[in-house]
Amino acid sequence: MTSSEARLGLIGLGTMGRNLALNLADHGTKLAVWERDAELAATARAALPAATVWADGPAALAATLPAPRAILLMVTAGPAVDAVIDALRPGLQPGDVILDGGNADARDTARRQAALAGTGIELIGLGVSGGEEGARFGPALMAGGSAAAWDRVSPALTAIAARTPAGEPCCALLGAGAAGHFVKTVHNGIEYAVMQTLAEAYDLMRNGLAMAPDAIGDVFAAWNAGPLEGYLVEIAADVVRTRDDDGSPLLDKVADRAGQKGTGRWASLAALDYGVPAPTLAVAGLARAGSPGDDERRQLAGARPSPVELDVDDLEAAVHAATLAAFVQGFDLIAAADAAEGWSVDRAAVAGVWRAGCILRASLLDRLADAARTVPAGALLLRADALAAEMHAVLPGLRNTVAAAALSRFAVPAMGSALAWIDGISRDRVPADFLQGLRDRFGAHRFERTDRPGSFHADWRGE
Ligand code: 6PG
Numbered sequence: 031m032t033s034s035e036a037r038l039g040l041i042g043l044g045t046m047g048r049n050l051a052l053n054l055a056d057h058g059t060k061l062a063v064w065e066r067d068a069e070l071a072a073t074a075r076a077a078l079p080a081a082t083v084w085a086d087g088p089a090a091l092a093a094t095l096p097a098p099r100a101i102l103l104m105v106t107a108g109p110a111v112d113a114v115i116d117a118l119r120p121g122l123q124p125g126d127v128i129l130d131g132g133n134a135d136a137r138d139t140a141r142r143q144a145a146l147a148g149t150g151i152e153l154i155g156l157g158v159s160g161g162e163e164g165a166r167f168g169p170a171l172m173a174g175g176s177a178a179a180w181d182r183v184s185p186a187l188t189a190i191a192a193r194t195p196a197g198e199p200c201c202a203l204l205g206a207g208a209a210g211h212f213v214k215t216v217h218n219g220i221e222y223a224v225m226q227t228l229a230e231a232y233d234l235m236r237n238g239l240a241m242a243p244d245a246i247g248d249v250f251a252a253w254n255a256g257p258l259e260g261y262l263v264e265i266a267a268d269v270v271r272t273r274d275d276d277g278s279p280l281l282d283k284v285a286d287r288a289g290q291k292g293t294g295r296w297a298s299l300a301a302l303d304y305g306v307p308a309p310t311l312a313v314a315g316l317a318r319a320g321s322p323g324d325d326e327r328r329q330l331a332g333a334r335p336s337p338v339e340l341d342v343d344d345l346e347a348a349v350h351a352a353t354l355a356a357f358v359q360g361f362d363l364i365a366a367a368d369a370a371e372g373w374s375v376d377r378a379a380v381a382g383v384w385r386a387g388c389i390l391r392a393s394l395l396d397r398l399a400d401a402a403r404t405v406p407a408g409a410l411l412l413r414a415d416a417l418a419a420e421m422h423a424v425l426p427g428l429r430n431t432v433a434a435a436a437l438s439r440f441a442v443p444a445m446g447s448a449l450a451w452i453d454g455i456s457r458d459r460v461p462a463d464f465l466q467g468l469r470d471r472f473g474a475h476r477f478e479r480t481d482r483p484g485s486f487h488a489d490w491r492g493e
Contacts, residue, residue, distance in 0.1 A: 038186055039063070039091050039101035041114055043074035046158065047104030049165035050131070050190070055079050057189040062094045088114055092121030099126040100183045102156070107132040115142060115153075124150025127179045131156045133293045136208035136215055136300075139174070140371075143207060152179035155207075157214025159388035160192065168192035170388035171201040172217070172380075174210030174373065192387025200387045204380055205373030212300070212367055213380055216360045219297025219311040221262075221389050222290070223356035226314035226444040228266050231349050234431070238338030238440055243279040247271035253346055257420075258353065260392025288318040295319075297363065304366040308359035309451050310352060313443040338438040340431060347427020348445050354421055355448035357390075357398055358411050365408040377402035377411070410455070425452065 040051050043065035051061055055078060062083035065071040075084070085091035092099060099122060105114055111130055118128065128146075130139065130153060139155035146153055157172035158165065171191050173180055180203040191201035204213050228250075235241045235249065250267035254260070274280045295315045301308035361377050368375040381399035384390050401414035412418050432449050435442040454460060469475040471490035479486055 037061075037095075037100070038183075039085075039095050039099060040104065041065075041088060041091065041101065042104035042106075043070050044104065044106075045162045046131070046165045048074045048077060049162050050102070050104060050158070050169070051078055051082075053166055053168075053190040054186060055082070057186070059186045059189070062091055064088060064091045088117035089121045092118055092126075097123055097125060098182060100129065100186075101127070102129045102131055104131045107134045107138075111138070112142070119151070122151050126150075127152045127154060127183055129154045129156045129173075129183060130211075131158045133157075133214065133218070133291065134211045135296055136174075136212035139208035139211045143175070152176055154179055154183065155209075155211035156187075157210045157217065159214065159217055159384075159390075161389065164192065164387050168200075168387050170383050170386065170391070172210040172213045172383055173201070173203045174205055174208050174212070175203070176206065177203060192391075194382065194385040198382060198385075200383045200385060202379050202383050204383065205368065205375040207371060207373050209368070209371075209373035209375050212371075212373075213364060213375065213383075215293055215296045215300065216364050217384065217388060217390055218293035219301075219308070219315075219363070220356050220360040222294035222297075222314035222318065223310045223359075223444055224260075224262050224353050224390070226317050227310075227349055227352040227356065227448075228262060229317075230435075230440075230442040230445055231345055232266070232270060234338055234340060234345060234435060234440055234442070235342070237335060238435070238438055239340060239342075240337065243270050243281070249342060249346075253349065256346075257394070258346065258350055258392075260394065261389060262392075285324070287322040287324060290315070290318050297360070300367060301359075301363050304363065304370060306359070306363045306366045307451060307455070308363050309447040310356045310359055310444050311363075313447045314356075317443050333439060335439040338434050338440060340434045344427040344430045344434075347424040348431035351421060351424040351428035351452070352445045352448035353392075353394065354417070354424070355451055356444070357394065358417075359451065361398065361402065361411050369408055412455075421452065425449075428452075 037060045040047060040061050040063045043063060051063060054061060060081060062085055064085045064087060065074060083094050085094055103111060103114055105111055111132060115128060134155060143153045152175060154173050154175035158169050160169040168191060171187050188199045188201045191199045193199055204210055235246045247267040247270045250263055254263045272280045274283055298312040298315050301311060364375055364377060378399045381395045381402060385395045397417060398411060401411040401417040404414040405411060412421060428445060428449050432442055432446050466477040467490060470477050470487055474487050476485045476487050
């Protein structure tokens with residue numbers, strides 16, 4: 031093969047980049063690649079087909095590709111992406127497409143797309159989910175950008191994507207601009223929330239009900255056979271059953287300090303920016319942020335949780351309700367961002383792309399896709415009768431679980447926030463009237479009335 035036969039450029043051969051490259055190669059896409067790190071390059075060279083074209087830098091890589099070029103960046107999100115785009119630019123021409131497959135902040139993607147506007151060079155922000163296994167054998171791919179650019183690159187990417195149980199590829203252009211990276215950010219925000227919910231369930235079973243890890247694993251496995259079926263529930267069973275070399279539960283020796291790279295956090299920041307109540311996403315990020323303060327926690331430790339009075343069926347319902355809440359909040363956030371940015375995101379298409387390959391893959395996505403098709407564009411998905419009925423059925427279990435946890439001193443921020451959220455959004459009147467009264471009392475911020483239109487100020491001195 032001559033270098034001019036290479037069809038897709040790929041920069042960055044860390045684990046994700048290498049696995050995507052192998053997946054692309056398996057599906058017949060010829061590649062031209064560059065990796066800055068010699069060790070990573072050597073590992074990838076040993077694994078990739080001999081026909082792969084190896085460039086010694088971004089400019090050389092661009093030169094090996096026939097126009098119009100398509101170049102996928104799998105480099106660490108942040109300044110490295112700007113540096114690679116800058117290095118590529120002189121070798122690119124109108125019609126060329128750059129895809130950023132990193133976990134980029136959607137605002138960075140929008141900025142980079144704006145900087146390329148008018149050059150004829152297009153940037154597609156490509157959310158990639160599924161971890162290293164997904165990248166190798168079938169990721170979920172969430173694209174944002176122009177349809178013309180996407181049409182040029184979609185066949186190669188569609189070929190490597192995961193497939194839903196119905197056989198649909200989990201790969202789509204989800205909207206214009208930074209829509210793809212925004213959807214991936216929300217995916218990660220929901221990922222944090224579902225993981226936190228499962229962690230709270232684990233805590234209640236292990237420490238509140240004094241269940242053995244294998245028994246907890248059996249509970250997660252049973253949940254995975256019902257409406258909670260999904261990847262995170264499936265691997266929860268594996269994680270809890272795993273033993274250390276001495277046969278003791280490995281989790282008991284894992285430091286209780288959660289890491290995070292930040293994408294889940296961006297979802298919460300976006301929720302605040304777009305004014306969307308997504309408390310379950312937010313508290314999940316905050317719970318991780320608080321976990322490293324273990325010295326402080328141990329200083330304050332004293333009043334230990336007591337055994338909890340709880341039915342495991344109620345706990346399943348609580349996990350179900352909180353998971354549903356997290357997804358609905360995330361979809362609501364996507365709708366609000368879409369309304370503000372004009373991306374034209376179809377939420378049913380998002381649910382379809384998340385149905386397989388990604389960390390959030392779960393059968394619930396089918397019900398969410400149905401709900402998205404049922405409600406008016408942008409409306410809360412819980413307005414769909416079937417989804418509302420599903421939530422209604424599991425709400426008593428959530429209420430019992432949160433109450434039992436509180437009485438036994440277990441912190442359940444994800445479950446508690448989900449309950450407060452659903453109780454808040456299903457009230458016809460909330461105490462925002464009182465907030466308006468306070469605001470107008472101390473700052474003459476004015477208020478609206480229920481009995482007549484207009485903006486009002488009152489003398490609130492209680493006379
Ligand atoms: C995925 C994941 C992935 C994410 C990791 C780590 O969809 O494959 O979301 O992209 O980077 O899950 O995230 P944290 O380190 O923030 O937990």
